[in-house]
Amino acid sequence: MTAPPRATKKPRGEAILEMKNLHLVFHTYSGDVQALRGVDLTIHKGETVGLVGESGCGKSQTALAMLRLTPSPPARYPKGEVRYHQPDENNRSKRTWINILKLSQHELRNLRGNDIAMIFQEPMTSLNPVFTVGNQLTESIVTHQDVGVKLRAWDQFWLRRGFVTRRYKRAQRAASDRGIAMLKSIGIADPDKVMHRYPHELSGGMRQRVMIGMGLACDPDLLIADEPTTALDVTVQAQIMDLMRDLQARTGSAILLITHHLGVVAEMVDRVAVMYAGRIVEEAPVRRLFAEPHHPYTLGLLNSIPNVAGTSDHKDLPIIAGMVPSMINPPTGCSFAPRCPFAFARCREVDPAGIKVGETTVACHLWADDVETPQALLDHDASVFSTDPTAPAPTTPPPAVAGPTARIGRGRQRAASPSPAGAANQEDQA
């Protein structure tokens, strides 16, 4: 099944979640791990945002931070906030801004599964093996929605001790209709039978559908999907992706899709954010990101997708030389600098802030006002990335940095030759 062509651009809705400068630190025996180092991400109503990056870059942690699911003693959020425009319980169109990091446990529970839901990577282990699908699905519904059976403190008291009262069971039965309807809308053939099945009796694809159903059961504003298809077969992957697209069109919830699979991103999302070493390095609408990558990392990433029928005649698989830096003592300056073919002195000293270049936001000094962006980057030419993993750090000539008097444009136009003032101000290279 192919993706529907995106001829028209959807108008962007209002922002519902704003993550600003979020820092996350884990205290471990080997030291403090800086998992997130200033993440800025905004999600709007009804849009699909993709969060890509390699393993360990912090994308899962970003998502978990939105629900504060990271256990707090080892994890700390020293800086930043996650603001959510929460709709009022009774009047869905009235919304207030809250900071998720400062919520009480009670408010947090109200939020989870209800306003923001999350589904995880491994459907096999993400469902409790000793309870039926129906039990777990109706549990979601009963916790957050009114199913006609009013639960009292007595029920909650016993539930907290692990026992289910008769009234709770009645509530679950009342919720099962809704659950069955949800399963049916997900494309499960025999929803009544499936409700009585245990997770291990279902296939991987079915289990993931059940997880999606559980996530969408309470009509959340935002569904976070952490690598939902990574553990599934390719054919099932396509089905699940279609399903998610379909459901989103129907329910209007926003989706944050976390993946390392660029192909999935290209098909599904409206906007993409690329993460590297705990920061978002580039963010752009999906077409633009693929056609015009701005950050060198994105350039290298897109370049390293094996292209069987491509026009390039690379014989070796292109890679980005080097390794992700240690997050315990991240290097000063830009974390991608050690691997970047275009790195210059400033990159090693100052961590770049996000710079807006048209519709793209990129965290790279090369796009700063006073820096002459290298032609290779302007042309989105990735041949600067060597294919030899043992090659030393790249040595392209550093970009000219203009003095305070010279004015070079926003990187789009460049003088035919470097101005003498610029040449005189050239900083030393790697």
Add this chain to the structure above:
Amino acid sequence: MTLATPITPTSTFYNKAIAPRLRMAKYAGHRLWQSKLAVIGLAIVLLYLAVAIFAPLIAPQPARQRDPYEMQLDFKARKIAPNAEHWFGTTDTGADIFYGVVWGARLSMIMGLSVTFVGALIGVFLGGLAGYFGGVIDEFVMRITDVFLAMPLLIISMAVAVADPFNIAVRPDPIWKLVNIGVALSIVWWPSYTRIVRGQVLALRENQYVEAARSVGAGSFRIIGRHILPNAISPVIVQATLDIGTVILVSAALSFIGFGPSGSGFAEWGNLVSRGQEFMLQAWWGVTIPGLAIMGFALGFNLLGDGLRDLLDPRMRT
């Protein structure tokens, strides 16, 4: 390297093959040191071991005593509370409890080590056989194991001790009754090892390196001995360490019930408690102190075994 150059045994490859084991052992030792409880356990075990080995120095045998373990009656020193002269007090027959505890440590250490050793030996052998060859042998061995495991340890060892198939206990010297307990325990202690080893062997024999060994012509016993058993051995070591403590608890219980040497002053912990029970209401030290010795012994081995288990459990290896 051409064929002309001889491959000497001192080539680097050979040396590297030994070194990993040593490195692993050193690493394991380092990890063990990090667990405080395990270190305490080791300290306790070493303490008991030292007491057992140096018993004649710590509690010298009195001149008039013929047998090191049979303490003499001394009616002048009956039921003395712990004081400077008798550190742990005396029994109702005047025997020094400190002496009893020290020499009892020797007996207990021997009992614990030998029963565990014999039990583990039999169990590992049978388990390896069952796991490796499978089929009828496996079924046969597992049925017997099931039967033995179905009987509570104390009960079955009581029954074996009573039956005394080798006529050990009827010999005149009281120490033979202790040997009878030891033999009885050894006969019934092997099943848990069989289960462990069989499970390990079943898992390991499907491994690639067994195939490889067989393809170069290694015989079955060689494969079991050199490839499978060394890897299956770690849970056995953990279980054996824990078992040494358990053996003492059971053996002391048997001795307490009456299977053990029952001389009025026999230096064996279970017997001491049993005798202590008789004058317990007048002298708390007769029962409390020997029992404390037993508990300490088991505690040390339990701590050490727990530490070893945490160490060797692959999931805990972060």
Add this chain to the structure above:
Amino acid sequence: MKLWQYILRRLILLVPVMLGITLITFSLAWFATGGHLENQYLTNIDKLSEERIQRIVDQYGFDEPWYVQYGSYLKNLLSGDWGYSTSVNRPVTDVLGDLFPASIELSVTAMIFSVIIGIPLGILSATHRDRPTDHITRFLALSGVSIPVFWLALLLQLYLSFYLGKQGFDFFPLLGRYDPLVAINHPSLTQGPTGFLLIDTLLAGDGIAFMDVVRHLILPAFTLAFSTLAIISRMMRASMLEVMGLDFIRTARAKGLDEKTVINKHARRNALIPTVTVIGLSFGGLINGVVLTETIFAWPGLGRWSTRAIAFLDVAAIMSFVVLTALIYVLANLIVDVLYAVLDPRVRLE
């Protein structure tokens, strides 16, 4: 397969195991009597004449080859003749009927106590990991598995019953199942219908007798329960720690469930699965403990009978005791395995 098929299969497997056990007990009796099983009954051997002995041997078949004798032993077992207990001068089946309720009452009380205290303690230990509560619990658990049962019984007797009694606090009686002085006026203690004194006294509505029974039950039950409690709480702690790190716990939290619900509803069920197996295995330890505890507290049960039987070389009693305890242990583990299948739906597919 369905549950009943599973149970049936296990019951059938019981047969070879019990055969093996009877074979072992028979051979042990054979060794104990030097191959002449008649010796256990010939207590006054010098008073009997040679031909009298010979007549007994012929009559009961004590000169048959061992396998024939084993066969008749099996036949007797199955038809209800378990021999004659020379230490108490009654048929074994009579003795069992008399003493069984006392031992069961003690064991069941101890087991219930262990489970009810042990499981929550393990959960508590896991949720408060590395904090003082955890350390105390782990220390107690470690003591529980390292302490000799007979010594614990003696300590409780000495310090809680005797010494406290001397100070005037005589709540804990020293021995026995009930106070014989109380039994004079409270017949429910000796003539109750079931033999389970807790039930009998309640049925008779006799509060004083009930309290008497409870007081006598506390120390022995605690002694028995202590090591089982330790084992259960250790296992529960370990499996809770393991379960809490699994993915579905995170899913449960993401659904917006209360943390306590997550622990007690989602985690606990999973953590109970290996613990239940350990509970089954600890029945063996319980039976071991019963022998020692009953002897020390003079509890009129099967354990005390067995130690007397050993002293008297009462072969029939010892054999019956071994067979009975093995049977109980095997059945307990069967029940536990069924419970395991109930708790863990993944097992039922086997």
